[in-house]
Amino acid sequence: MATPQTGQARTPNPQATRKSRRLREIAAGYVFIGPMLLGVIVFTLVPLIMLFVFSLTDWSFLTGYDKLHLSGFGNFARLLRDPEFGESLLHNLIMLLAVPIGMAAALLLAVLISERAYGSSFFKVIFFMPQISSIAAVAFVWQVLFHPSYGPVNGFLSAVGVHEPPKWLADPQYALPSVMLLMIWIDLGVSLIIYIAGMKNIPRDLYEAADIDGASARVKFFRITFPLLTPTSFFLLITGLIANFKSFAIIKVLTDGGPAHSTSVIVYDIYQQGFVNLKTGYASAMSVVLFVIILAITILQWAGQRKWVHQG
Amino acid sequence: MKTQAAGRRALPFSRLLATLALVLFGIVFLLPFVWMLSASLKPEVDVFNYPVEWIPKHWQVIENYKKVWNGKANFPLYYWNSIKVSVLTTLLSVVVSAMAAYGFTKVRFPGRNALFLVVLATYMIPVEATLVPLFVIYRSIGLYDTHTGLVLLGGFSVLGTFLLRQFFAGISDEYIESAQIDGAGHFSIFGRILLPLVKPAIATYAILRFIWTWNDYQSPFIFLSDKALYTIQLGMNAFADRNGQFYSLVMAASVSAIVPLLVVFIVGQKQVIEGISLGGVKG
Numbered sequence: 106m107a108t109p110q111t112g113q114a115r116t117p118n119p120q121a122t123r124k125s126r127r128l129r130e131i132a133a134g135y136v137f138i139g140p141m142l143l144g145v146i147v148f149t150l151v152p153l154i155m156l157f158v159f160s161l162t163d164w165s166f167l168t169g170y171d172k173l174h175l176s177g178f179g180n181f182a183r184l185l186r187d188p189e190f191g192e193s194l195l196h197n198l199i200m201l202l203a204v205p206i207g208m209a210a211a212l213l214l215a216v217l218i219s220e221r222a223y224g225s226s227f228f229k230v231i232f233f234m235p236q237i238s239s240i241a242a243v244a245f246v247w248q249v250l251f252h253p254s255y256g257p258v259n260g261f262l263s264a265v266g267v268h269e270p271p272k273w274l275a276d277p278q279y280a281l282p283s284v285m286l287l288m289i290w291i292d293l294g295v296s297l298i299i300y301i302a303g304m305k306n307i308p309r310d311l312y313e314a315a316d317i318d319g320a321s322a323r324v325k326f327f328r329i330t331f332p333l334l335t336p337t338s339f340f341l342l343i344t345g346l347i348a349n350f351k352s353f354a355i356i357k358v359l360t361d362g363g364p365a366h367s368t369s370v371i372v373y374d375i376y377q378q379g380f381v382n383l384k385t386g387y388a389s390a391m392s393v394v395l396f397v398i399i400l401a402i403t404i405l406q407w408a409g410q411r412k413w414v415h416q417g
Numbered sequence: 418m419k420t421q422a423a424g425r426r427a428l429p430f431s432r433l434l435a436t437l438a439l440v441l442f443g444i445v446f447l448l449p450f451v452w453m454l455s456a457s458l459k460p461e462v463d464v465f466n467y468p469v470e471w472i473p474k475h476w477q478v479i480e481n482y483k484k485v486w487n488g489k490a491n492f493p494l495y496y497w498n499s500i501k502v503s504v505l506t507t508l509l510s511v512v513v514s515a516m517a518a519y520g521f522t523k524v525r526f527p528g529r530n531a532l533f534l535v536v537l538a539t540y541m542i543p544v545e546a547t548l549v550p551l552f553v554i555y556r557s558i559g560l561y562d563t564h565t566g567l568v569l570l571g572g573f574s575v576l577g578t579f580l581l582r583q584f585f586a587g588i589s590d591e592y593i594e595s596a597q598i599d600g601a602g603h604f605s606i607f608g609r610i611l612l613p614l615v616k617p618a619i620a621t622y623a624i625l626r627f628i629w630t631w632n633d634y635q636s637p638f639i640f641l642s643d644k645a646l647y648t649i650q651l652g653m654n655a656f657a658d659r660n661g662q663f664y665s666l667v668m669a670a671s672v673s674a675i676v677p678l679l680v681v682f683i684v685g686q687k688q689v690i691e692g693i694s695l696g697g698v699k700g
Contacts (some may be wrong), residue, residue, distance in 0.1 A: 106475060126456075129602075130525055131526040131527065133526075133602070133604075134520050134524040134525070134529060135520075136456045136520050137516045137517065137520025137524055138517045138520035138521060138529075138536075140512075140516060140517070140573075141513050141517035141536065141575070142517075142532065143534055145573065145575065146574070147554075148570060149542055149547065149572075150539065151554070152551045152554060153546075155554070156546065156550045159549065159553075214439070214442075216698055217439055218439065222432060222435040222436040222439050223436045224436060226690075228443060230682075230686060231443045231447060232446065232449060233689075234446075237675075237678050237682045238450070238675050238678070238679075239649070239653070239678070240539075240650070241634055241650045241653040241654055241671075242653060242670075243671075245653070245667050245668070245671055246450070246452065246453045247449060249452075249664055249667075249668075250449060250452060257452065257467070260465075260467040260469070264468070265666060290446070290449075290545040298690055299693065299694055302694030302695070332611075336543065345514060347543070350543075350546045351543050353635055354638070357634070357638070358634065375545070375549065379548070379549040380552065389550070390547050393546070394438070395546045396546040399546070400541070403541050
């Protein structure tokens with residue numbers, strides 16, 4: 106930690122001192138933010154620009170840079186006609202349902218944990234467990250639990266008299282809902298903790314006033330807790346929607362997009378085209394679509410915040 | 418929290434009832450983990466017995482874990498790789514983020530706010546959208562299939578800058594001004610005054626970053642191909658491909674992958690929960 110300023114106190118001219126101090130301040134500023142700025146440029150901005158360029162080519166990176174020619178919007182026209190990409194987009198949209206369902210469960214638990222039960226920190230740890238467990242590990246566990254013939258889930262269902270239990274991850278009809286269930290299970294702990302933090306910010310005197318008026322627990326929830334938690338809910342909704350569109354690891358490990366393409370998602374298609382089929386241009390066009398969707402959700406957030414969010 | 422709950426004056430009986438309901442739900446919620454642990458302790462033939470033997474009738478602990486740790490999949494190497502990548506990523510990320518947070522709050526220079534907006538904006542660009550060009554870049558500058566590439570990718574994440582910036586902004590400028598009058602430069606102010614003051618915030622971010630890096634599946638999956646470089650997440654996958662028929666072994670491998678993180682989480686529980694609720698952040 107050398108200090109470049111040593112000895113400055115001896116400089117006689119005060120104006121020169123002020124000027125050099127200002128220069129040193131500017132230099133220091135750039136030194137401090139420099140590494141982050143460089144990282145942002147190299148790992149985010151340059152790739153983003155390259156993404157747009159690639160999306161206008163039918164390039165494959167294997168052929169070398171000299172084969173890279175702009176060829177217009179052909180990739181995007183092809184995407185519109187690509188039934189597999191359409192399916193993946195649809196799966197992403199269906200998966201969005203997991204967000205509000207998970208939020209409702211988290212809110213219910215948050216109310217119970219923070220206001221009606223003993224041992225709140227214990228429960229926070231319990232419900233956070235899936236989040237700190239690697240996706241590869243929990244995916245294997247669920248694959249076995251959901252196993253059509255030996256799995257404990259179907260063992261239980263048969264035992265209680267269900268004759269033909271679903272084949273879960275192996276059944277195209279049930280695979281996507283099974284994935285969604287898993288997503289809710291994994292993310293419950295995070296939403297729960299954020300809800301509990303949001304509830305701490307609600308002024309206590311509102312509840313006391315409601316108590317004086319003899320309000321029931323239900324009235325207090327719907328008139329105080331729920332409305333004052335709108336910023337939290339809104340935040341969870343937006344981040345949840347974005348995270349849903351970005352999901353990949355869970356699909357890759359759990360189902361590999363199958364069975365019969367029934368759980369493929371956008372990022373899975375990007376992976377297939379870009380890293381397996383090595384179609385850099387086509388995969389880039391898919392990535393541009395993903396980027397635009399997430400940008401749209403983000404803009405929705407900026408626009409919606411003022412309208413919908415209760416500012417307590 | 419407890420004082421707040423007491424302030425609501427919920428009846429002890431209804432509180433007990435709610436706690437009981439939560440315990441029951443919590444048990445169901447954790448059943449997959451219990452099943453995983455129990456399967457990892459028994460011989461393969463007992464894994465699918467129904468009704469489930471939650472406490473194994475026959476134990477086969479040492480053999481199972483020995484096969485995982487001493488087998489062909491080279492688990493100790495995956496472990497070492499994960500530790501190496503997670504520790505280095507965490508260190509780099511903390512240093513880069515703390516420096517940027519200091520620069521954006523405590524140094525005055527032209528263009529500061531504009532640059533901060535740029536950094537803020539890039540936070541909204543999803544990594545998943547730039548994976549393809551990043552892959553091309555990594556292939557052409559020799560970062561593909563290296564741990565360095567992974568560390569750089571995680572180490573320059575913007576999130577830490579946001580988290581730490583809030584804490585740095587909360588520290589009075591008077592500290593800096595008085596240190597400057599004493600002749601201290603920005604580096605010594607940063608290292609000797611600011612960093613010690615924000616230690617808890619740094620710890621919070623470091624623990625979160627460590628957990629995320631350890632659990633990351635996507636980046637190693639895309640940017641590594643050499644099995645000798647695999648992190649534990651890819652190693653688990655490779656192990657399951659090889660031993661897919663032996664569920665007791667796959668579960669022993671899963672337990673092995675989760676335990677170190679469980680320890681980190683239990684030790685740093687307060688920081689993790691604080692960090693999550695403060696920034697409302699996620700991997």
